[in-house]
Amino acid sequence: xxxxxxxxxxxxxxxxxxxxxxxxxxxxxxxxxxxxxxxxxxxxxxxxxxxxxxxxxxxxxxxxxxxxxxxxxxxxxxxxxxxxxxxxxxxxxxxxxxxxxxxxxxxxxxxxxxxxxxxxxxxxxxxxxxxxxxxxxxxxxxxxxxxxxxxxxxxxxxxxxxxxxxxxxxxxxxxxxxxxxxxxxxxxxxxxxxxxxxxxxxxxxxxxxxxxxxxxxxxxxxxxxxxxxxxxxxxxxxxxxxxxxxxxxxxxxxxxxxxxxxxxxxxxxxxxxxxxxxxxxxxxxxxxxxxxxxxxxxxxxxxxxxxxxxxx
Amino acid sequence: xxxxxxxxxxxxxxxxxxxxxxxxxxxxxxxxxxxxxxxxxxxxxxxxxxxxxxxxxxxxxxxx
Amino acid sequence: xxxxxxxxxxxxxxxxxxxxxxxxxxxxxxxxxxxxxxxxxxxxxxxxxxxxxxxxxxxxxxxxxxxxxxxxxxxxxxxxxxxxxxxxxxxxxxxxxxxxxxxxxxxxxxxxxxxxxxxxxxxxxxxxxxxxxxxxxxxxxxxxxxxxxxxxxxxxxxxxxxxxxxxxxxxxxxxxxxxxxxxxxxxxxxxxxxxxxxxxxxxxxxxxxxxxxxxxxxxxxxxxxxxxxxxxxx
Ligand code: SF4
Ligand code: SF4
Ligand code: SF4
Numbered sequence: 001x002x003x004x005x006x007x008x009x010x011x012x013x014x015x016x017x018x019x020x021x022x023x024x025x026x027x028x029x030x031x032x033x034x035x036x037x038x039x040x041x042x043x044x045x046x047x048x049x050x051x052x053x054x055x056x057x058x059x060x061x062x063x064x065x066x067x068x069x070x071x072x073x074x075x076x077x078x079x080x081x082x083x084x085x086x087x088x089x090x091x092x093x094x095x096x097x098x099x100x101x102x103x104x105x106x107x108x109x110x111x112x113x114x115x116x117x118x119x120x121x122x123x124x125x126x127x128x129x130x131x132x133x134x135x136x137x138x139x140x141x142x143x144x145x146x147x148x149x150x151x152x153x154x155x156x157x158x159x160x161x162x163x164x165x166x167x168x169x170x171x172x173x174x175x176x177x178x179x180x181x182x183x184x185x186x187x188x189x190x191x192x193x194x195x196x197x198x199x200x201x202x203x204x205x206x207x208x209x210x211x212x213x214x215x216x217x218x219x220x221x222x223x224x225x226x227x228x229x230x231x232x233x234x235x236x237x238x239x240x241x242x243x244x245x246x247x248x249x250x251x252x253x254x255x256x257x258x259x260x261x262x263x264x265x266x267x268x269x270x271x272x273x274x275x276x277x278x279x280x281x282x283x284x285x286x287x288x289x290x291x292x293x294x295x296x297x298x299x300x301x302x303x304x305x306x307x308x309x310x311x312x
Numbered sequence: 313x314x315x316x317x318x319x320x321x322x323x324x325x326x327x328x329x330x331x332x333x334x335x336x337x338x339x340x341x342x343x344x345x346x347x348x349x350x351x352x353x354x355x356x357x358x359x360x361x362x363x364x365x366x367x368x369x370x371x372x373x374x375x376x
Numbered sequence: 377x378x379x380x381x382x383x384x385x386x387x388x389x390x391x392x393x394x395x396x397x398x399x400x401x402x403x404x405x406x407x408x409x410x411x412x413x414x415x416x417x418x419x420x421x422x423x424x425x426x427x428x429x430x431x432x433x434x435x436x437x438x439x440x441x442x443x444x445x446x447x448x449x450x451x452x453x454x455x456x457x458x459x460x461x462x463x464x465x466x467x468x469x470x471x472x473x474x475x476x477x478x479x480x481x482x483x484x485x486x487x488x489x490x491x492x493x494x495x496x497x498x499x500x501x502x503x504x505x506x507x508x509x510x511x512x513x514x515x516x517x518x519x520x521x522x523x524x525x526x527x528x529x530x531x532x533x534x535x536x537x538x539x540x541x542x543x544x545x546x547x548x549x550x551x552x553x554x555x556x557x558x559x560x561x562x563x564x565x566x567x568x569x570x571x572x573x574x575x576x577x578x579x580x581x582x583x584x585x586x587x588x589x590x591x592x593x594x595x596x597x598x599x600x601x602x603x604x605x606x607x608x609x610x
Contacts, residue, residue: 013350016326017375043376046323066328066349093372094352096361105353113355125349132352148372176388177431183390184409194364204388215430225368233365235372241427247483248427257430260392279362282369291490302360 005163008040008053010074012067013132014060014092018085019043021149028156035163052077055162061087061094061286062133066126075139082143082162088135089146090237091286095132096278098285099302102128132286147220148235148283154220174239175214175232176204178223183207188262191272194231205231206258211273213280215257216242216250237284249295250281277301313337321349326376378419379437386433387411393425393434401425481559488571503575507582523547526587545608547584547592552602568599577605 011019019041025032036055040047050070056078062068075081083089097105106128110121135141145158154170161168171177181204188209199205205212205226212231214223220236234250241248255269273280277298281290290298314337320330328349334342354373361369380401389409394402399418402411402425421439426432491499527540527547539550551557560570567573577594584607585592591610598604 011328013352015372015375017372020375042321042323043326044324048321048323063352064350093369094354094357096357097353100353100356102353105351105356108356108359109351109353122347125347125351128351149375173383173386173432174430177383177386177433179388181388182409183388183430185391193362204390230368233368235368239432241432245427246487256428257390257392260395261390276362278360279365279369282357282361282365288494291493296486296489 004035004037005055006039006051006053007036007055007057007159008051008074008078009038009042009057009059010040010050010070011042012058012060012070012088012135013063013094014085014087016043016059018059018087018149021085021147021152021155024149024152025156026152028152032156032159036159050074050077054079056081057084058082058088058135059085061091062129062135062138063094064126064128068129068138071135071139080142080162081135081139082145082158083135083141084145085150086146086148086235086237086283088141089144089287090284090289091132091134092148093235093282095284095286096282096302097132099278099299102130134287137288145220146218146237150220150236151222151224153222171219172240173219175217175219175221175223175226175236177219178221179204179214179226179232180223181205181226183257183261185260186262189264191264191269199229201229204261206254207261209262209264211254211258211269211276211280213250213254215239216253233282234280235283237287238289243289249290251295274301314342326374377417378421378439379435380413380416380419380425381435381437382411382413383433383435386429386431388431390430392428392430396424396428398422398424481562484556484559484572485563488575491575492571499571499575500578503578504582504585506575507579507584508586510579511583511586523588526584543606547607549580549605549607550602551605554603557601557603566599568596568603573599573603580605581607 009019023029038045039053040051050073056074058071058074058081060067062071086092087094100108106121110116111119143158143162145154147154149155150158157168157170176183180202182202183204184207186207186209188207190209191211192209194205194210199208199210206215210231212226213234214226214232216239217232217234218236218239223232225232238250239253242250242253251270251273254273255266258264258269259266274297281295281298281302284290285298290296315335317333317335318330319332322329322331330347330349331344332347333344336342352373354370358366358369387410389404389411391404391409391411393411394400394404399415399420401413401415401419403414404410405412419436419439421436423436423439426434426436491502495502524542527542531538531540539552541548554567554576556570556572556576557567560567560572563570573596577596581592581594588609592607593610594605594607596603596605
């Protein structure tokens with residue numbers, strides 16, 4: 001029998017939800033552990049050094065000098081690198097710092113934060129880099145598994161295909177694929193927010209005038225949100241057409257579908273998405289994917305003086 | 313002789329941290345510090361976001 | 377023939393594929409409105425459906441062999457039908473053209489910005505590669521014997537604002553004015569020096585190199601309101 005594949009895990013700037021995603025494999029974890037040996041996982045083991053491994057799994061994004069150092073050490077010591085979760089793939093939710101300078105962020109957290117007593121910026125901690133960045137801005141990445149966190153079904157398939165050296169069968173669908181809501185044409189004429197009025201749980205949010213980003217989001221989640229009444233907010237990052245085609249972007253694609261299903265004019269939907277850009281591009285705003293399309297204006301949209309607010 | 317004990321990184325917790333304990337000549341603790349290494353700026357990031365998204369975004373501050 | 381498949385359980389019943397497909401490949405099932413493939417044999421491989429589908433559940437396969445459509449009589453007939461059913465060209469007004477111009481200009485400026493930011497000095501290779509790829513979409517040119525005929529063919533295709541002629545070994549292209557001129561000037565850059573100009577020149581060099589099978593180098597002795605570009609085998 002061949003030796004088990006050595007897997008080393010390191011976290012950069014993230015929330016550790018991805019580590020929990022691995023734990024969420026539950027009994028399947030035992031099956032995984034038959035084939036891999038975890039040689040480093042800071043949330044479970046007291047290994048302080050970086051160690052040589054076959055597979056290096058990195059969660060979190062590159063935000064500090066320490067992240068950069070950790071990423072380079074992992075690349076040096078691991079044969080292949082898996083960017084695990086939306087943070088290393090696209091930057092993650094804190095990508096929404098994109099319209100702010102690092103100094104503004106520090107100011108918001110320490111100097112002028114009404115709820116803390118300190119007013120000093122900590123010293124003797126790793127220096128912050130100029131912005132939040134995906135992992136491949138720093139090191140070469142072999143495999144990408146977005147998802148915030150990825151659903152255990154995808155994690156299992158990714159890990160198994162990796163250790164067995166086969167192509168992962170994890171699908172290129174968007175979230176709508178697994179959403180059980182039905183898209184129907186309605187005569188809805190205005191947009192409304194998720195807290196405005198009642199929503200039919202069987203019918204697509206778009207049909208009901210509420211923005212939902214399922215159709216522009218890669219399915220790495222099996223659509224849990226829309227099944228419990230929350231519109232998709234794109235935590236898994238952009239869908240395949242948005243990534244591959246320069247002329248497709250999140251706004252135009254959602255607006256196309258929504259205006260097809262309702263009486264709401266396409267331009268109005270586009271304008272509303274731009275106004276809400278800080279929310280709806282949050283998880284992937286740091287990604288260069290969005291610099292190559294009209295979305296290169298993201299900074300402007302998110303800084304626009306119109307407050308992002310309700311439509312009521 | 314005074315000395316400093318550093319635990320870096322602290323493992324089996326969520327996130328990145330370092331603990332530094334300074335001992336004086338008699339081996340008594342002079343000072344101790346728990347230093348948090350990461351910073352993402354959620355305080356500012358959340359400003360201007362849609363309020364209905366707060367439950368989902370803020371749950372990503374800490375995922376454990 | 378292309379293959380068109382809808383993967384279960386992805387269809388949400390949005391009807392986009394049925395409404396967008398120019399040759400009515402899809403039908404909506406009575407009752408639940410789920411899309412089904414009824415005439416895969418008609419597919420012209422435009423991929424509208426695959427891109428529009430919100431779930432990404434439509435898979436169009438083997439469509440490359442359908443390209444270029446116009447070379448296959450059956451497809452040409454389909455295209456004619458398509459164009460007659462949607463007489464877009466008649467409906468265009470000068471205001472539409474102006475809007476289209478500013479849209480294209482914005483995209484070109486965005487392209488230049490992106491290329492500068494992400495590729496840096498590698499842009500020359502990109503321009504050349506784009507030219508070589510475009511060559512593959514003008515297959516009739518390959519049938520032309522020799523440079524003169526190729527230039528003749530290109531002249532016919534790109535007659536608007538361009539002129540092509542041969543001076544000895546050199547292919548000379550005159551642009552009066554080049555359509556990029558206005559775009560470049562609108563950003564305050566110098567015509568001939570801007571990244572878009574370089575990309576465009578590399579594109580031509582790539583295109584011609586692909587047709588002739590020899591590498592071409594270029595010079596731009598005149599740039600401004602009209603530009604001249606001279607391509608010589610390297
Ligand atoms: S847009 Fe949202 S609600 Fe509609 S089908 Fe897609 S995921 Fe479901
Ligand atoms: S690829 Fe184009 S022609 Fe073929 S089925 Fe899709 S929309 Fe119709
Ligand atoms: S585009 Fe996709 S979701 Fe919409 S009807 Fe066609 S197959 Fe169904």
